[in-house]
Amino acid sequence: MEIRHIAIVGTGIMGNSWAIVYARAGFRVSLYDREAGPRALAPQKIRTALEHSRPLLRDGDTVDGVLERITVRGELVDAVSGAQFVHECIEEKIDSKKAIFAELSKLAEPNAILASSTSSFPVSTFASELDNRERCIVVHPATPPHLLPVTEVCPAPFTDEDVTSAVFALLRECGQVPVLIKREIPSFVLNRLQGALIVEMFRCLNDDIxxxxxxxxxxxxxxxxxxxxxxxxxxxxxxxxxxxxxxxxxxxxxxxxxxxxxxxxxxxxxxxxxxxxxxxxxxxxxxxxxxxxxxxxxxxxxxxxxxxxxxxxxxxxxxxxxxxxx
Amino acid sequence: MEIRHIAIVGTGIMGNSWAIVYARAGFRVSLYDREAGPRALAPQKIRTALEHSRPLLRDGDTVDGVLERITVRGELVDAVSGAQFVHECIEEKIDSKKAIFAELSKLAEPNAILASSTSSFPVSTFASELDNRERCIVVHPATPPHLLPVTEVCPAPFTDEDVTSAVFALLRECGQVPVLIKREIPSFVLNRLQGALIVEMFRCLNDDIxxxxxxxxxxxxxxxxxxxxxxxxxxxxxxxxxxxxxxxxxxxxxxxxxxxxxxxxxxxxxxxxxxxxxxxxxxxxxxxxxxxxxxxxxxxxxxxxxxxxxxxxxxxxxxxxxxxxx
Incomplete structure (x- = not known):
């Protein structure tokens, strides 16, 4: 199934940045937030971020051109309708992830890939019970993804291999650099590597060295x-x-x-x-x-x-x- | 005491690179190695490194100009004669450090600062017994210092504060960025920070994640x-x-x-x-x-x-x- 249309759930820093990544690469993007406030602010925030990152636009593309490919929607069902790829970018709480994935599993197109931007929870911890769990996967970037290319891809044991391959192809088409987390572990690898360095920095600081x-x-x-x-x-x-x-x-x-x-x-x-x-x-x-x-x-x-x-x-x-x- | 003339002991990667740092900043440098082989190769290695780093030369300076300020000497006593600052860059073995510092303490000018490039041994572990131990200090760079500016400065409790200040002033004059290690610990901080990251990388690798x-x-x-x-x-x-x-x-x-x-x-x-x-x-x-x-x-x-x-x-x-x- 070719990906042409992408839905993003959540208009925080992460959701807005992913909208830029996908729309910059030519995809149609539907952007959803359940809160009217952030939803209303999203287009201007995205415009500013695009203006500050013009050198990363494709040849011949413009800020307005990218923005035209992004539509903000007030209903989740409208956002995911027709989307082959849904990227969840809501708050980092396990109960919220469970709830939104249960909802997405009902509302999204049957063959859609359901990806989470979670930085800490493996898919198995919030999507195991879903009928279409084989289409669920973690796609966690360095922040913000429209500037930093590396992106962790972590399938669950039950994730379909074709889903993982399609995610890799999608990210590469967008100029991101996907890496594979082979086994589910909390916090994946990116944050563990940064964390190890910061832990040692705190130890040196605590010891006043x-x-x-x-x-x-x-x-x-x-x-x-x-x-x-x-x-x-x-x-x-x-x-x-x-x-x-x-x-x-x-x-x-x-x-x-x-x-x-x-x-x-x-x-x-x-x-x-x-x-x-x-x-x-x-x-x-x-x-x-x-x-x-x-x-x-x-x-x-x-x-x-x-x-x-x-x-x-x-x-x-x-x-x-x-x-x-x- | 103004520093005008610097002696470097050891013509490995570290010694040659420090020679570039100091000579590039206008200092006269005497470069010593007890082995004839490395001594003979040093000028050509330094020339190549200078040619590869031309943008870091001072305005109006040339590769030949820097090289003219460096003299290779075959006797330690000749190298340190007249030098206000001696930078030891020999092999990373505690017995070798002890031996060379004992020798330097006799041969160098009485007021010369004796610095070690050691990446792991605090000054106290190899210079405590020397008469002029208050002039001994660790000056350990990221490798190679002629490209990476940050440099750890770690005095012992017995190091004279004026020595520490003079080292900071010298490094800053050379365009290096000195940082202060306040207490002596093995491996100082630079290698501990890098080490923490590499340890976590190995853990992820060992677990095949x-x-x-x-x-x-x-x-x-x-x-x-x-x-x-x-x-x-x-x-x-x-x-x-x-x-x-x-x-x-x-x-x-x-x-x-x-x-x-x-x-x-x-x-x-x-x-x-x-x-x-x-x-x-x-x-x-x-x-x-x-x-x-x-x-x-x-x-x-x-x-x-x-x-x-x-x-x-x-x-x-x-x-x-x-x-x-x-």
Whole structure:
């Protein structure tokens, strides 16, 4: 079933941003909110967001052109009528998710895919009882999706494989970058990765080892410049002439010590996982090309530093990194 | 004592990169390695790194100009003679650090600052016994420092405060961004923050929840685009209309759950630390300016996405993010 028409439930930050993603890619979008207030504000909010992100419009498209593809509806049944894909973006409460999915399962087209933007609840926790549960799936983005492409896709064990494939195809057509969460876990992966970093930042802060400003600086003037282009595994691959295997075989003990410091009993850097990482990086990059890829990384970082200078914020009282000592 | 002449001990990746940082800023640099092989290769390696990072040269400076300020020396005593600042960049072994600092304490100028690039050992673990221990300090950068500005500065309890101040001034003059590690802990902060993220990536991998490619993508097509401009605390501040206090009061339980999942017994998001974070962000940005700062963030992310398209790597077999499902 080809997706042409998409319904979005909820006009918060997430719903409005998804409306932009889909309408920007040419889809017709029906946008619903049960509250009249947010519904009335949605078109202007979407217009502003589109005006601030013009470089992401497709060639020849305009803000008005995107807006014309979005219709705000006051009744859920009208919003989902004719939609092959429904994206739920309501409040993050399990009872609310259960209620809206029960309703969608009755009102939506029989073959429609029912996706949830939930950041924490696996599908199984709110859609197991539904007749069409095989068409339910989590599609959770980084916020806001119209700016950050990565999107977690997490099917339940009962989700139809064709549904997962169709979601991947849809997201890619929209310029998003879907990733697959293979097994249902609370909070999926995106928030767990960010969470691990923030947990460690709080631990350092609670122990008064460093100021909060200096920790932000470690990211924005350090790792962030690299992670804008490369994930940590690929970055590690470029940090050792023998590639990622050499890197983690040599420095794995450091990460195991940090894990142990957290209270994690078992070593985390284990041979089977190093094997997986190596297969992934070596499939993309032969070891002989590490040096030229590293040069690309360096040029990218330099371009980003130049960009950051030209992008200096007019808002801050004192610009540049803060913290350190005076 | 004004710093004019800097000695670097070790011509590995770290030593050569520091030579670039200091010589680029106009300092005279003596570069020493006890091994003839690396010593002979250093000038060509430095030249190549300088050619790849021309945009970071000061106005009117040239690759040859920087190289002329660097002299390779075959004897340690010659390298440190006349140097007001000595930066040790040898192998990461505690016995080697002890031995070289004992030697430097005898050979260097009496008032010279003795800095170590160590990524893991506090000064107290290798310089406590020295007569001039009050002039010893850790100056540990993100790698390589000639591209990534952030640098950890960690004095021992016995380090002279003037030494710490002089190091901050020197690094800032070189365009680096120093941060202060207030108390000596193994691995300082930079590697602990990166480590926390990598530990969680390995845990997800060990449990087969997601592929390594997809985890890299979560960073490089998600958080990395934001962290290139903003640290996680400032980013959180822009994610809630009530700022960082509202954000962590509302979502703190998520991070505490992640901490508990690691095995950390106590909650990590505690009121005293939220207070500290709020003081830091509110000093820089009034709450009324959050919206315009958020707009700056969005424009920055869009510029970076445009830059990434123009920076596509010629090296990879298949470009763009990998992973997901086919």
């Amino acid at each position: 460093i100021s909060p400003a200096d920790m932000d600086t470690i990211i924005s003037e350090g790792f962030g410049l690299r992670w804008a282009f490369l994930g940590p595994f690929e970055a590690a691959d470029l940090s050792s002439s023998g590639g990622v295997r050499e890197y983690f075989e040599r420095f794995g003990f450091i990460f195991n010590a940090i894990a142990s410091d957290f209270g994690i009993a078992e070593p985390v850097v284990v041979p089977a996982s190093i094997d997986k990482i190596e297969r992934y990086v070596r499939e993309r990059l032969p070891i002989s090309a590490i040096a030229s890829r590293a040069q690309w990384r360096d040029e990218s970082i330099i371009s980003l530093r130049t960009l950051k200078i030209s992008q200096r914020s007019p808002t801050l009282d004192s610009d540049g990194p803060s913290g350190g000592i005076e | 997601i592929s390594p490619a997809d985890m890299d993508t979560i960073i490089s097509e998600g958080f990395g685009l934001r962290w290139a401009f903003l640290g996680p605390f400032e980013a959180a501040d822009l994610s809630s209309s009530g700022g960082v206090r509202e954000y962590f009061e509302r979502f703190g339980f998520i991070f505490n759950a992640i901490a508990s999942d690691f095995g950390i017994a106590e909650p990590v998001v505690v009121p005293a630390s939220i207070d500290k974070i709020e003081r830091y962000v509110r000093e820089r940005l009034p709450i009324s300016a959050i919206a315009s700062r958020a707009q700056w963030r969005d424009e920055s992310i869009i510029s970076l996405r445009t830059l990434k398209i123009s920076q596509r790597s010629p090296t990879l077999d298949s470009d763009g993010p990998s992973g997901g499902i086919e």
